[in-house]
Amino acid sequence: MKHILVVYASHYGATRRYAACIAKALHARLAEARDAAPLLAGADVVVWGGGLYAGGVNGAKLLAKNAEKLRGKRLIFFTCGLADPEEPADLPALQQTAQRALPAALRENAAVFHLRGAMDYAALSPLHRLMMGMMKRMIERKGDAQTGEDRQFLDTYGKKVDFVDLSAAGPLAALLRAAAGDAAGEIR
Numbered sequence: 709m710k711h712i713l714v715v716y717a718s719h720y721g722a723t724r725r726y727a728a729c730i731a732k733a734l735h736a737r738l739a740e741a742r743d744a745a746p747l748l749a750g751a752d753v754v755v756w757g758g759g760l761y762a763g764g765v766n767g768a769k770l771l772a773k774n775a776e777k778l779r780g781k782r783l784i785f786f787t788c789g790l791a792d793p794e795e796p797a798d799l800p801a802l803q804q805t806a807q808r809a810l811p812a813a814l815r816e817n818a819a820v821f822h823l824r825g826a827m828d829y830a831a832l833s834p835l836h837r838l839m840m841g842m843m844k845r846m847i848e849r850k851g852d853a854q855t856g857e858d859r860q861f862l863d864t865y866g867k868k869v870d871f872v873d874l875s876a877a878g879p880l881a882a883l884l885r886a887a888a889g890d891a892a893g894e895i896r
């Protein structure tokens with residue numbers, strides 16, 4: 709059986725919830741991105757997930773730093789954000805963000821997934837709250853040029869939302885099972 713390592717970078721826990729669920733179902737080791745480096749050599753298949761922040765992926769710098777250690781391994785990369793991958797208008801931007809975060813040498817062996825996250829404005833750090841406030845003002849200034857994603861941002865602004873759906877990680881886990889040659893438990 710191949711060794712699977714599940715790595716995550718998460719500020720508020722949504723990415724961690726997906727990563728922990730995948731690791732549990734696949735009996736895989738779970739590690740935070742900042743602790744992953746020494747564990748990579750022993751892994752055949754690596755799942756790497758990061759939350760989306762202002763069009764970037766949390767942990768992308770660590771991924772780039774570890775690119776050499778990941779080269780030649782099967783990589784399953786997922787992002788976790790509020791944008792809806794089921795929304796045709798949102799998908800191209802999500803794909804672009806993921807491709808930008810993936811070091812060029814790893815793209816060929818990588819499968820990419822997008823999972824929906826959560827947000828509790830009351831729990832945000834001062835910097836993140838400031839960033840969201842700036843984004844709100846920018847979107848409001850767009851007026852009629854607002855997109856569906858913009859309107860969704862305004863609808864959820866200041867609130868607590870949770871779109872985490874662990875069953876959405878099922879296709880990722882199925883791919884992982886095939887890559888690892890393992891028939892471990894179901895994602896629930």
Ligand SMILES: Cc1cc2nc3c(=O)[nH]c(=O)nc-3n(C[C@H](O)[C@H](O)[C@H](O)COP(=O)(O)O)c2cc1C
Nearest residue numbers: 718719720721722723759762763789790791825826
């Ligand atoms: C400052 C800030 C910027 C964000 N930018 C994006 C974004 O560009 N796209 C997106 O889909 N979600 C964005 N989000 C939402 C987060 O991706 C979402 O809350 C996710 O669940 C965070 O995962 P984590 O809790 O694992 O860090 C942003 C959230 C904050 C606080």
